[in-house]
Amino acid sequence: MGVIATSATVLAALGVGAALTWALERLFLQPRGEPGPAHTADLGRNLDIANSDRWLLPAGPVVALAGVALAMVVVPFGPDLIGRDLGIGVFYVIVVIDFVVLGVALAGWGADTPDSVEACYRIIAQLIAYVVPLGLAYVGVIMMARSLSTVAIVEAQSGLWFVVLQPIGFVLYLVTGLMQSYRAPFLEPFAVSIGGGVLGASGGWSALLWRIALAGVLFLVAAICAVLYLGGPNGPLLPGWAWMVVKTYGLMALMLWLGRAVRPLSTARMLELSWKILIPLGLLNVLLVGGIILLGIGPSRP
């Protein structure tokens, strides 16, 4: 495949993944619960906002979508079905996914309405809550796989999935993944009480881009979880991409279901949860995984 065809395929995979995510989320919507962030943006009309910044406001959704699309490059959907196997794989994912936060912050500040500026502050607080425990969950996987590359991580799990060896890391990833994808219990930046935050200040094309980006980020978080803990495209009988899709949407359903079962947390409570429980747990997980590796359990040297 040519380079251009491959990159178009990466974007198409993101689009299809986001659309399916949006459909799956509809199933989990509760009649009186808050809709997910991808469900409130109004596609019907373009908005002109009185004091908005000319460049920052439209830059927001583009930056967010770019972050999601870039992260999509390294997700393996099969032995050869991958945009590019960058050597720094998962580290690159951690970095580029955070562009979603940058996008929301840009648009929130740029729209210059009280609600959207509030959303800008809330999303930065959310970043401060999730990055460190999420990174610690990644570290455990990298220690066992001896590599940052997503392909190498999948290969290292050909014998045994890491979810069996690192259950604490898996739970840590699920919780921080919900924070990272702004789904229930952690949807403060897009809460109905502040009019959807940035989404309330978007309409028409920017609403469309927000929907793709915010559905795509949940899709990516679940896909990366499948790669890190469930062996990615490995599996019997079915082809790799089918396993990847099954695992991704299975994880997504699990995350949405678990998230809906908990009362939404305020930003302050979320920061407390992260720094007082998740980060100590993450440090403990790194030590435990190190001990397991020293005992000789885990994938053997290739």
Add this chain to the structure above:
Amino acid sequence: MPGTSTSPILSDYGFVALVLVMTFGLALIAAGLFLRAPRQWISAPPAWAQFRFGFVNYALIFLAFDMEMIFMYPWAVVFADIGISAFLDMLVFIALLGAGITYAWGMGGLEWE
């Protein structure tokens, strides 16, 4: 990429750049699709002012912890090859981190103000 003489790093990140450019193209197409959509004027009071945000202490501690987490990545890649000495090194590092977070907690740093 077979058949080319460019370095793998250049072709890999060239691909990343291409995806980036195509994303911008996608955004332009989306903007084009909605050119004729109805427009709505929203007037809201301006909000660019100095805010008192409640997570100042968290943000400062976060800066330190985020950098220290980055240091763990190269260590994690080579951990299994080096073995016990790498583990002991990291034990010291994590003990320091743990002491740091305990200190911040004890001083009331992990509070929403």
